[in-house]
Amino acid sequence: MNKVDSLPGSLLSRMSTLADATRLRLLRLLERRELGVVDLCDVLQLPQSTISRHLKVLAGRGWVRSSRRATTHLYRMTLDQLDPGARRLWLLARDQIGGWATIGQDELRLARRLRRRQDRAQAFFAGAAAEWEKLRRELYGDDFVRAAMLSLLPSHYVVADLGCGTGQAAAELAGAVRRVIAVDNSPAMLRAARKRTAGRRNVEIRRSDLSALSLESGSCDAAILLLALTYVADPEAAVKEAGRILRTGGKLVIVDLLPHDREDFQRRMGQQSAGFALDEARRMLLDAGFDAAGATPLPPAAGARGPALFLATGLRKRLRNKVSR
Numbered sequence: 001m002n003k004v005d006s007l008p009g010s011l012l013s014r015m016s017t018l019a020d021a022t023r024l025r026l027l028r029l030l031e032r033r034e035l036g037v038v039d040l041c042d043v044l045q046l047p048q049s050t051i052s053r054h055l056k057v058l059a060g061r062g063w064v065r066s067s068r069r070a071t072t073h074l075y076r077m078t079l080d081q082l083d084p085g086a087r088r089l090w091l092l093a094r095d096q097i098g099g100w101a102t103i104g105q106d107e108l109r110l111a112r113r114l115r116r117r118q119d120r121a122q123a124f125f126a127g128a129a130a131e132w133e134k135l136r137r138e139l140y141g142d143d144f145v146r147a148a149m150l151s152l153l154p155s156h157y158v159v160a161d162l163g164c165g166t167g168q169a170a171a172e173l174a175g176a177v178r179r180v181i182a183v184d185n186s187p188a189m190l191r192a193a194r195k196r197t198a199g200r201r202n203v204e205i206r207r208s209d210l211s212a213l214s215l216e217s218g219s220c221d222a223a224i225l226l227l228a229l230t231y232v233a234d235p236e237a238a239v240k241e242a243g244r245i246l247r248t249g250g251k252l253v254i255v256d257l258l259p260h261d262r263e264d265f266q267r268r269m270g271q272q273s274a275g276f277a278l279d280e281a282r283r284m285l286l287d288a289g290f291d292a293a294g295a296t297p298l299p300p301a302a303g304a305r306g307p308a309l310f311l312a313t314g315l316r317k318r319l320r321n322k323v324s325r
């Protein structure tokens, strides 16, 4: 027992705090959740002046703490912040009041109030569904969605960004996985990628051709080919190379153009092909030794002026061991 606990005044003060039915009811509610004065008035069915007076006593003697959220004060009793003597006394009192009918009523009214809050949130979203994305962007921006999704990646992964360009994907992936190997054959793009990923020690920038990657077989857990395949003379060979560097079960993700007939666009962008049909993308993956090959069109982004895109994925098949004769 500490010195303060042993003073007669402490015990009497604690007992006098608890010697009030309203304060016991308040503590019982605030032990389990944070509530505001308006909530407490509704649940205890008492006027605000009465609730505020008792909260003032409880806060003044260290039984509850308040924190400010926007324009309201929220109260909470934190059991492990009470001194040991007060905690013991409260546990005893709590045990005694558990069977009071009025405590049961408080619980019912609290449950109703919390349900109503939930209904209010649902009503808000029902009305705001159409506007929600715009509102969300205005309030919070878009980056947190990508951050949340990137964090789904296993953090021990080694990921190859094939045809990395200026390294945008590599830089983002670097925050989520163990190592990123960013590959491109354009010195200018590699310079930009190096600049963009400077300071990220888990990014390795390599100059290499997509049709003959300077990476060891089976050395990566996943690989991405974003907007790169339309630039290579032999896309089948590039997909096979991507398969070679993946371990068994490793995933390849391709995003590229769906077929289009905009010759001027193709010429201006220096592309070797005018996109790939979904079947063609799936076939390339299967022929390159991928399982579970799938391809799907992507919904065009608002305001995007280029041809529509697809997303294709496949899992690296287990390689059969060569039979030695």
Ligand SMILES: C[S@@+](CC[C@H](N)C(=O)[O-])C[C@H]1O[C@@H](n2cnc3c(N)ncnc32)[C@H](O)[C@@H]1O
Residues within 6 Å of the ligand: 162, 163, 164, 165, 166, 167, 168, 183, 184, 185, 186, 189, 208, 209, 210, 211, 225, 226, 227, 228, 231, 232
């Ligand atoms: C349109 S950019 C896309 C870059 C990046 N993936 C992105 O989404 O922003 C295509 C990239 O592929 C690279 N590339 C094209 N053919 C390549 C090849 N045969 N080997 C390596 N990189 C190649 C280009 O240098 C370019 O950086």
